[in-house]
Amino acid sequence: MDGNKVKNMEEFAMLSGISRPTLSKYFHDSESVRTSTRDRIEKALAEHDYRPNIYAMNQNRRTTNNIGIVVPFLADPFFAEIARNLEQRCIAAGYSPILFSAHGDAALEVEILDSLRSQKPAGVLLAPLGRASDRGHIEKFTAEIPTVLFDSRLPDMGTAFVGMDNTQSMQMLVNYLCETGSPPNFFEMRVAVNPNVNRRRAAYVSAMEALGHMPEIVQVDGEGWEFEDIGLQGGLTAFATGRFTSNTVLCSNDRLAIGLLSAAYRSHLTVGQGEHHDFRIAGHDDHPFSRFTCPALTTVSQDYASMSDKSLEILFEVINSEHRTEIGSDCLFDGILISRASA
Amino acid sequence: MDGNKVKNMEEFAMLSGISRPTLSKYFHDSESVRTSTRDRIEKALAEHDYRPNIYAMNQNRRTTNNIGIVVPFLADPFFAEIARNLEQRCIAAGYSPILFSAHGDAALEVEILDSLRSQKPAGVLLAPLGRASDRGHIEKFTAEIPTVLFDSRLPDMGTAFVGMDNTQSMQMLVNYLCETGSPPNFFEMRVAVNPNVNRRRAAYVSAMEALGHMPEIVQVDGEGWEFEDIGLQGGLTAFATGRFTSNTVLCSNDRLAIGLLSAAYRSHLTVGQGEHHDFRIAGHDDHPFSRFTCPALTTVSQDYASMSDKSLEILFEVINSEHRTEIGSDCLFDGILISRASA
């Protein structure tokens, strides 16, 4: 690698002794040229500092090899972890991931999709904000660009979706909690951020009823994505005013549960299994921090790896299918019960 | 906005009655055209669906209006939070942020910088991996592209840096802990991931010595970025084998402290201030989750907002200065003591 930078493909063609169209083919798909040719190119590449101009490359292509990844809130470690999985798999598959976070802001989500569209990505993995999302805008986007929704399913959106089976997971949690102690109350935010929340509540209710127990839902106020804080504040007043009718509380998600654990601690209530504890608390999602709470949080885990794999598998399928309509296939994963000390 | 999409600027020039060069000027800087012209353009923009082809736009420009943001590990909420701050400020300043995470992998960090270079960004905000980073590569990169390092300072790198004053913050913590109870042990990972770690240890030692106390450092094994787990595992054995010579432990960062809190809980040791608790534990960074641990974690906060502002301010300065050499200005922020229940 001599320091002199090669200006363009023309010049690199001279230096390498390979014609420009062949180089163009190589850079688009290195497997598409003969082995001997590939070796010659890669030898020249090692000797000279040349990288194709990505802007010129993409200008005339109808689609690039970029894959957009859009999450609603990246400061949530849950999404950070999913994004990490997806990114690494995209790279492994030869694509360039571009990561976006809507930061909980619907207007920003729209802007992201707009700017994404003009980047002509091969495909997009989109975890929508949910309730706040501009439904029409997203629908228009998905009609234009191969998209797989994940985590949060938007109703009546005819696109592929990968997520977890909230009904199954909540039922499993309820059953577990009922078997090992008192039937749980359900703890959630009053305003549902996304459809998952509604599905989880419904699953809680029906699972309780199936066991002959009375469902009991405790809703707390709070807007936005600061779930831990909402869980903490709501939990403090709930404990103080005795709103829980059971010593077992099932939270809509782990972040609320983390807040609620904190509220319990501050209310001098102990959490854990067995007679000598005041409450049992369980969550949902296997948030990366749930292992480290005090006590460690009982929850349901999503298999990040499998879900990422499946999302990309479906996306590639959509990308490669000419008739890119009506791939409204849903793929739901079962959760796995993670039994820890808190319940 | 009629549905028909406008193919290119030429066509939009026809439709809007504005010449293409003027449109070009407008899209590069909307302030650079007369108000009356701007109004006409924006009226046409509202009526027709046109967005310039970003690839064609950037192909001939020496630099784009993209700003790269590179963090070492995005699944760490600390970096997620910083990235969020930086992103929003970039957008507000009219730039397009592009976010990358090295996922703790030095090879990936190099790849990111390479691909970033070919994207011709106006500037880059880089929080390097630290110890693992390919120093030479980063230095070459910063020589070529306006870069501001943040969070982790690489030694002998002549680029602007924004971070916190670890010496000040550790000294403050040590003083606080000594005033309110026993002098602390220092809890850290054996292998230092970045220079901050070394600086914090040194600051601990000198602060202790200044107060006439014997520094006592407890190091735990573990590689990678799973700090909580390392803190937990190391903490369990440290408690079991009685390695702490004081009932007060100052952790190198909050994530280790979160692990150590968990270890204490599992070891049936209570954490908090006062006689009736077994240990006091403090951290460093004001990690987004520190407010919610049980007990809430005493720590030092970094002012995310101010640091983000300053980083971008310096970056813009570097971008706009012709002689882009020797802006080796360091900007260190004082930490603020966040006194919570754990110490």
Add this chain to the structure above:
DNA sequence: AAAATAAGTTGACGCGCGTAAAGTTTCTCA
């Protein structure tokens, strides 16, 4: 070894936009 096929070369054109030069219109201010 000849024929068929795959891969590479040469030459040329186009993409959508940046940008420069020269001429024209509009604005600003004495």
Add this chain to the structure above:
DNA sequence: TGAGAAACTTTACGCGCGTCAACTTATTTT
């Protein structure tokens, strides 16, 4: 009001690469 300045239009070229057509060379097949 009448200059001079500022903004705009017209025309034209170039950027770096994708891609097509026609031809040549290397490899595989029978």
